[in-house]
Amino acid sequence: MDSVEVRLMRADDLPSAERTSDAVFLDSDRRDRRVSEPEPEPRSREAAKRWIDRMRYFLEADPHGCWVAVDDEQIVGFAISQNRDCLWYLATYGVLPGQQGRGIGKRLIDAVLTHADNRRGMFSSTVHPAATRRYRLAGFSLHPQMRMIGTVDRSTLPPVTGLSDGSADDFDWMDQLDQRLRGAGHGPDHQYLLNDHRLIVSRTNGNHGYVYLDPRGRPTLLAATDHRTAQILLWEALASSQSDTLVNCITTANEWAVDVGLAARLHIGQEGYLAARNMPTPAPYLASGQFL
Known part of the structure; x- marks a missing residue:
């Protein structure tokens, strides 16, 4: 039986969730790095603090939109979403690279979409194939973005x-x-x-x-x-x-x-x-x- 528990985030989860987020996005940045770009680096201490402060704000503003996946007391995934009137948005989401393919991401997305309760929705997505497939199956149109x-x-x-x-x-x-x-x-x-x-x-x-x-x-x-x-x-x-x-x-x-x-x-x-x-x-x- 899968030992992963998907539950609402708590304030004391924030430091661990930040470390998981850093690992998720560092792996993504390295995988998607263009040849002309510098090698991605882990978050600085200041950036980590900003992440925690921002997620604490989301947790206080709409706690039922904030979820984590926990395996043996380690946070292996997270999905932070918010409802604003009739709009839902996904602020950030990820699953540790070594934990992907176990259905954890689907469980997290199912949890935050249940919170969305059929509101219109939007979020900024990476090009990760498994993630984009999951988003499309959830009914989202994927509009290419430029920078x-x-x-x-x-x-x-x-x-x-x-x-x-x-x-x-x-x-x-x-x-x-x-x-x-x-x-x-x-x-x-x-x-x-x-x-x-x-x-x-x-x-x-x-x-x-x-x-x-x-x-x-x-x-x-x-x-x-x-x-x-x-x-x-x-x-x-x-x-x-x-x-x-x-x-x-x-x-x-x-x-x-x-x-x-x-x-x-x-x-x-x-x-x-x-x-x-x-x-x-x-x-x-x-x-x-x-x-x-």
């Missing part, structure tokens, strides 16, 4: 006007915009992101939009009412970037972002899938990897 990386050619930066720093006072209309684009607001996720990200907003002439910038100036989550506003926000993000930058989670419905990146002399590449169920691909919108 753009490199150092911005600052001579290409256009003048940008009509933007300002955002605050919690903007969350109401931001959630309304989220509702329009993906069917549900981000709710408490906005405050969590604002705690350590810069928020830039557009509120001019009825053309609304926002973008969060991480501490390195990279865009983390972007949404707008129209393509022009989205491009202005992305240009501001590129102007704020420090050294190399990354624009991620670009679907074909968001080619406006490709146009900006190419104009800024960034390099384009393929990066997994945006998995979506019972919903169109949001646009103009650049999803966050873990907050979607």
Whole structure:
């Protein structure tokens, strides 16, 4: 009989779950590494702490969406998901390489999809064959994603006007915009992101939009009412970037972002899938990897 127990995550699971997550994604990064890319390395102590802090937030915000697989007291798999109104999203998921093929991943996905309770859903997926097969069988459409990386050619930066720093006072209309684009607001996720990200907003002439910038100036989550506003926000993000930058989670419905990146002399590449169920691909919108 299989000794693996799939159960709800507890707060004291977080350090062990982080180590499992690091091993899962380090193996994936090494397997998928492009020849021109540096050898992947384990998470730094600071990155591990950020992972634990973020998963603790998810555990507090929606504990019934957070699951682990345990074998002889070792966490061998995890699936962290969240419900926000009528939208469900999968923040992160994985099974240790040596434990794959035992049905653990299916049990974890079944658990979080039960929590989803037929909500529309989305998440960012790797290209791992077994995982993508499982997602498709669960009813998700797999939309290829692109990413753009490199150092911005600052001579290409256009003048940008009509933007300002955002605050919690903007969350109401931001959630309304989220509702329009993906069917549900981000709710408490906005405050969590604002705690350590810069928020830039557009509120001019009825053309609304926002973008969060991480501490390195990279865009983390972007949404707008129209393509022009989205491009202005992305240009501001590129102007704020420090050294190399990354624009991620670009679907074909968001080619406006490709146009900006190419104009800024960034390099384009393929990066997994945006998995979506019972919903169109949001646009103009650049999803966050873990907050979607």
